Amino acid sequence: MNHMEQYAVLVEAPITPATLRTLSDNLATDIKYAAAFGRSADGKLKRACRAREWALLCADEMERTGLTSAQHFGPFSTTLFRKHQKVKVKAGGVRFSTNPRVPSAGEIVRRPYYVNLFAAYAGRYDGGGKTPFIHPQVHWIGTGNYYYWANPNDVEQIGAPPVTG
Numbered sequence: 220m221n222h223m224e225q226y227a228v229l230v231e232a233p234i235t236p237a238t239l240r241t242l243s244d245n246l247a248t249d250i251k252y253a254a255a256f257g258r259s260a261d262g263k264l265k266r267a268c269r270a271r272e273w274a275l276l277c278a279d280e281m282e283r284t285g286l287t288s289a290q291h292f293g294p295f296s297t298t299l300f301r302k303h304q305k306v307k308v309k310a311g312g313v314r315f316s317t318n319p320r321v322p323s324a325g326e327i328v329r330r331p332y333y334v335n336l337f338a339a340y341a342g343r344y345d346g347g348g349k350t351p352f353i354h355p356q357v358h359w360i361g362t363g364n365y366y367y368w369a370n371p372n373d374v375e376q377i378g379a380p381p382v383t384g
Contacts, residue, residue: 227341227355228270232297233288239278239295246271270294273344280352291355291371293342298376300339300357305377307331312373318365333377334359337366 230242246267253264277293290297300306308314313325342355354370361367 225341226294226343227296227299228273228294229299230295230297232290234281234290234292234295234297235288236278236281239274239281242295243271243274243278246274276344277352289372291342293344293352293354296341296355296371298371300336300371300374300376302336302338304336304339305333306336306357306359307333307375307377308369309373309375312369314367314369314373316361316365316367318361318363318367321365321367328373334361334367339371 230238250264250267250271253267273294277295281287281289281292286292308328308331310328310331312328314328315321315323315325336357337360338358340356340358343353345351345353356368357371357374358366358368
């Protein structure tokens with residue numbers, strides 16, 4: 220199981236501040252119901268409590284930054300990516316790399332191209348600090364065996380993800 224499968228919170232597309240607030244309300248109801256039946260020590264309940272808090276924080280952050288819709292934001296994703304999955308890196312997206320020719324702020328992809336993913340990481344809320352939201356990332360190995368990565372909103376899935384066991 221890869222990081223994204225293990226830690227991402229799957230939601231229906233698209234992710235908007237309104238859908239995140241609705242998710243938070245639904246999770247609050249589930250949490251109250253589970254607590255009423257003495258399931259407060261359940262690991263799923265702890266995850267639901269954390270997801271409820273993150274949903275509200277992410278909704279606030281989307282509104283603060285003016286983002287109205289996304290496929291992936293913080294720990295919330297509408298789809299999962301897997302190792303060895305073929306994806307199209309979209310033109311106009313931003314990619315980052317360990318390649319010294321790529322600026323640390325990333326570079327704009329000029330034309331689309333296809334890659335096989337090396338890894339996929341779920342986003343998370345990391346508390347205070349300069350960047351409290353760590354957004355999801357997909358990684359691949361590119362030219363010169365340098366690592367490249369991008370936000371999943373800048374790539375498109377091609378076909379079904381490979382089955383992992």
